[in-house]
Amino acid sequence: MPAKRIIMHLDMNSYFASVEQQANPTLRGKPLGVVATMTPHGCILASSKEAKAVGIKTGCRADEAKFLYPDIILVEVDPSKYRSTTEKIFSIIRQYSDDIEPYSIDEAFINLTGYAQSFNDAVRIGREIKREIFGEAGEWLTNSMGIAPTRWLAKFGSDTCEKGGIVVLDHSNLSAYLKGRDLTEAWGIADRTAARLHLLGIRTLDELMMCEPHALKRLLGIRGHELWANVNGIELAPARLATPVEQPKSIGHSHVLRTRTTDRRFYQSVLMRLAERTGRDVRTRGLEAQGLFVSVGLREGGYYGKNVTLSRSLTGGDEIFRLGWRILERLIGSYTAQSFAIGVFRLRTLSHQGCFWAQPRKDAVYAAMDVLNDRFGEETVHWGTLHRLAPVHAPDRIGFRKTVSTSTPRSDLMLKTGTEQDLVLQDE
Numbered sequence: 001m002p003a004k005r006i007i008m009h010l011d012m013n014s015y016f017a018s019v020e021q022q023a024n025p026t027l028r029g030k031p032l033g034v035v036a037t038m039t040p041h042g043c044i045l046a047s048s049k050e051a052k053a054v055g056i057k058t059g060c061r062a063d064e065a066k067f068l069y070p071d072i073i074l075v076e077v078d079p080s081k082y083r084s085t086t087e088k089i090f091s092i093i094r095q096y097s098d099d100i101e102p103y104s105i106d107e108a109f110i111n112l113t114g115y116a117q118s119f120n121d122a123v124r125i126g127r128e129i130k131r132e133i134f135g136e137a138g139e140w141l142t143n144s145m146g147i148a149p150t151r152w153l154a155k156f157g158s159d160t161c162e163k164g165g166i167v168v169l170d171h172s173n174l175s176a177y178l179k180g181r182d183l184t185e186a187w188g189i190a191d192r193t194a195a196r197l198h199l200l201g202i203r204t205l206d207e208l209m210m211c212e213p214h215a216l217k218r219l220l221g222i223r224g225h226e227l228w229a230n231v232n233g234i235e236l237a238p239a240r241l242a243t244p245v246e247q248p249k250s251i252g253h254s255h256v257l258r259t260r261t262t263d264r265r266f267y268q269s270v271l272m273r274l275a276e277r278t279g280r281d282v283r284t285r286g287l288e289a290q291g292l293f294v295s296v297g298l299r300e301g302g303y304y305g306k307n308v309t310l311s312r313s314l315t316g317g318d319e320i321f322r323l324g325w326r327i328l329e330r331l332i333g334s335y336t337a338q339s340f341a342i343g344v345f346r347l348r349t350l351s352h353q354g355c356f357w358a359q360p361r362k363d364a365v366y367a368a369m370d371v372l373n374d375r376f377g378e379e380t381v382h383w384g385t386l387h388r389l390a391p392v393h394a395p396d397r398i399g400f401r402k403t404v405s406t407s408t409p410r411s412d413l414m415l416k417t418g419t420e421q422d423l424v425l426q427d428e
Helices: 015-023 049-053 062-068 079-093 119-136 151-160 174-178 191-198 205-210 213-220 222-231 264-284 317-332 359-376 410-414
Strands: 007-012 032-035 044-047 073-076 100-104 107-111 143-148 166-168 250-256 287-298 303-314 337-349 423-425
Touching: 007 119, 007 151, 015 032, 015 044, 015 079, 032 049, 032 062, 044 049, 079 100, 079 107, 079 119, 107 151, 119 143, 119 166, 143 151, 151 166, 151 222, 174 205, 191 213, 205 222, 213 222, 250 264, 250 287, 264 287, 264 317, 264 337, 287 317, 303 317, 303 337, 317 337
Parallel strands: 032 073, 143 166, 303 423
Antiparallel strands: 007 107, 007 143, 032 044, 100 107, 250 337, 287 303, 287 337
């Protein structure tokens, strides 16, 4: 008889802010925001629970946060600190299962099937994990846990339970737990999907649970059946969590400039750093790209950008920069740049076909740079364009995983005006 399926989802609470408060006790108990950059337009990436209590949420701008609560403390994001703490947390949870899916830097799915004898036993394991995180990672770090027979319900449980708590969801209590909850409380249901469900008279999750699945499929296609299965505790995912990582649709980086300047050489240096980071990500995944996207935000107002398809493949930051700057230089014109984004799409497994350099020479240069930078730290070896750029400009960042996948290139989400699709760009 197969073991009862038991999935745990662990979600660290106010993670970046809590790590900062753990590292600096003088910040504890105070409204704190972790910002991308220490500028008025810097985005708050994480708010402490004290900041949330006064209305400051993730995504708020620094100047807006100061307006809401003038005494809020702002600190700049420190990715290496968060990664180090995450490594400690994941080393703890790996002691309880060999089937772990890291979902982002601050959350993970843990398959306890066969390791926990029951849901009550899973709660016991959850409390042990909490105690170990408290002792080894820090007493200021709390987490929420959902335990359920499916991955979706486990995450829904951790998302909706009391912060720092544990909730068990199964068929015995699911209907009561969903009763009266708004559709958008569910993982994967945003306003647009909720509005379409309203057409069927569905406004709460328990109503979605009771809906005829064929009606949902007619309205939303296969996505409708998935939603019905999710809220009814039916698992559509593979038995194991640690499945091969899905190839990304696009890879890219962006940055808001700290200083107001029209210096084109400075623009080039920032763009080169973003492009090189993109190239590193592409090569690390063993991929190559045949599409490039770029965008610029202007201080005078507006965002402009282009997606371009290429006749040959890209893997190097220097190539990505060279083509990206050729486009951005025209987009900026005589205006002042405020932000840049650059990245690639149309990704495929590296084939060594149609590249810009003779392949052996290109491979040797990139491989040598990657080996040295992996061993001694990023930009130990770098292109000359970066030599004059201080580390404070376009620093390392941590990306947030999206809970709903999309086949649309990331660039389409960023380019607000002036977008040109499928422009074939040849190397000049």
